[in-house]
Amino acid sequence: MKLLGAVLVTLTLLLPGAWGSQETRTCVFQSLTEEDRKFCRGDLEIIYPEVGDVGCTYIPKCHGYRQRLSLEWGEPRVRFPRAKKNMKYVLVMVDPDAPNRAEPSLQFWRHWMVTDIPGLDLRVGNVDGKVLTAYTRPKPPRHSGYHRYQFHLYMQPAGEIIELSDEERDSLGTFNLEEFAEVFDLGRPVATTQFITKNYED
Known part of the structure; x- marks a missing residue:
């Protein structure tokens, strides 16, 4: 599915007149390194x-994609075709590289x-649930290098009411995801994936 999407984007960019008078360029969707690919499991789709x-x-810089990701596009569609229709799920999106990957103090x-x-809903790409943290666009600081944006999908235990603490609500940084999962008995994520981008002006 991912390969088909990349092919379609490439074909669109190569069609005569597809971008008016702009110079036609092919976008290259670079795959992650072997180390970073290990994080992606379970066929979770993040669709912008x-x-x-x-x-x-990696989010390519061509055609302003990194800028649109940071300034224009809202929350992505998140699709998990293997979701169990009678179960509920928890989705968490985090940046483990704040303020930068070398010293991720936040x-x-x-x-x-x-x-x-x-x-x-997850089977068809709808994230229709209880929002504990509203979506904020990925905006890596200038000169901070590449940031990973990770998506963790957990199966929610039946009857479990999940809330953030007052401290967690007050601050988006230094969120202890492992402790959060343990407190609410979420176990390991059923699927995880990530994309990588950096400041669009770098």
């Missing part, structure tokens, strides 16, 4: 306008958290 599923890729920076997501 124009670029499609960005799981396990990891994990929480960008989005939704609980009580029906499995039936």
Whole structure:
């Protein structure tokens, strides 16, 4: 599916007149390193306008994609085809590289958290649940290098009511994801993926 999306984007960019008078260029969707690819498991799809599923890729700079990701595009569609229709799920999006990957003193920076997501909705790419942290666009600081944006999908235990503490609500940084999962008995994520980007002006 990801490969098909990349092919379609490439074909669109190569079509005569597709971008008016602009110079036609091919966008290259670079795959992650072997180390970073290990994080991607479970076929979780993260779908943004124009670029499609960005799981396990770098966001290319061409055609302003990094700028649009940071300034224009809202929350992505998140699709998990293997979701159990009668179960609920918890989605957490974090940046483990805040303020930079070399010294991530603010990891994990929480960008989005939704609980009580029906499995039936996840199958078709709808994240319709209880929003504990509203979506904030990825905006890596200038000259901070590449940042990973990670998505953790957990199956929510039946009857479990999940809340953030007052301290967690007050600050998006230094979020202890492992402790959060342990407190609410979430176990290991059923699926994880990530994309990598950096400041669009760098």
